[in-house]
Amino acid sequence: MLIIGERINGMFTDIGEALKNKDPKPLQHWAVKQEEGGAHYLDVNSGPAIPKEERPEAYEWMVKTIQEVSNLPLCLDSTNYDAIEAGLKHLKRSGMINSVPAERPKIERVFPMAVQYNAAVIGLTMDKVGIPLNAENRIAFAMELVAAADEFGLHMEDLYIDPLILPCNVAQDHAPEVLEAIRMVKTLSNPAPKTVLGLSNVSQKAPDRHLINRTYMAMAMAAGLDAAIVDANDDDLIATAATAEILLNKSIYCDSYIKVFKSR
């Protein structure tokens, strides 16, 4: 299970301020802290703090700033693909592009770029119209993304399908559909694409967020989830991921298995 730390995001006030003032400290603080917590990957998102035309420069700066203190691979998170490309150019380790919907012009922009920079891609099971309600329609989009990987020569193991979970307090009926979609994605090709969720979305504005997050993560892992963008400093969540890996026989048990999970 790949833990992608969500904290370096301009939506958070400290990161947003840091981006405006070019202050490296908050980014570096969270890079180190998330790695200590158990992140294997760091998501990097400027959020709305930076005007569109300045974003490429901002992503380059973020990538360089984070890599000064962390060797973790980075997941570049933006809808602005020029910004992502600016970041990709400066990665020390192969990274991930977050994300592309199942829309043809965007696929044509993102997949060749991923191949060029040896990056993985998060593909969203949605198009311009929005997020489908049921698993079948999610899978129809997933199939378009799988076909695109084949067409553009992206390794299937480098495609992460995100079936898009919605907050359970307003869209409860999506949760089981997403689980079913994760199961179905694994049957689309051999080798199968990977799966990922922006997990924290499931608990938006609910009071018991941590409990909802880790419960759903364990359920999704049992369905075949490979990665999640999460709060990497939620100790119970990390311990749950480590334990679920053991119970799914995905990693070999030893008494210190949680520690091993965090440090790998």
Place this chain on the structure above:
Amino acid sequence: MAVTLVKERWQSRVGEVILGATPEQGGTRSHTITVGGDGTLPFLHFEGTVANRPVVALEVNDVEPDWSPRLKEYYADVINNPAAWAKKCVDEYGADLIYLKLVGANPEGANRTPAECAQTVKDVLAAVSVPLIVVGCEEAEKDNEVMAAVAEAAAGENLLIGLAEQENYKSITAAAMVHKHSVIARSPLDINICKQLNILINEMGLPLNKIIIDPMIGGLGFGLEYAYSIMERARLGSLVNDKMLAMPMVCTPGYEANRAKEANAGIEDFPAWGDLHDRGTMWEALTATSLIQTGASILLMRNPEAVKLVKQNIEELMVSNA
């Protein structure tokens, strides 16, 4: 229609461990030996890197062992002289390394002092130029004293010393850290204890590239397949980035194969089994060659004729099938 081979893309590889140290590195060996490093399952050259060939160590004891006459015959002229025994193993029998067992330290046996044991190690180091593997008498308390003395006497040689076990790993790990040696971490045919022991040793401060796993084995007909699957799991673990299982493995086919009735009973008792000499040789050779198919990097052997067969097999397996 052309068939496309399905290849796994492994994320990681087995760690490399260097045995021995040359004069420039603080030792006295003529060369070092590197084991591990493979980026795929054993000998799948077409799929990934097969970095280093498995190596064979011949066993030398510091007192005359209670081996079968069939085995002792090979060493009849040197059996009471560990240094000469080691030299014969290297010069005549082609051993890549020497595996020195200090059985004489056993309080129930010759009860040699730690200083006497350390002297034996020095004598063997002087007699041969290959890297050394040194273990005690398998009596934990005495071994802790003996191996501390050995580690100090051979400081800088980067010996592979053993045995670190779950209930007794601290003393030998400390000795290895202080005097720059590597350690054999032995677990009783148990992948979970194997992993935990590596973590415990590493937490003391010994780097992962100074640890070799001894998963323990059964000989042919006596649980070899059980050991085989445990070693396979460890290898698969190392290829998917389980760093706490990604050490090279050492196995004891010489000891295990020669314990079997099939390696000792004469033709007069079992006419259908055929000549004992060839049968005994094959029992050890087949135990050893099975183990390299599941990822053994170091084979601890006894029978020089079996060694010859195994080395020939290794040569063949190292030819690329890419």
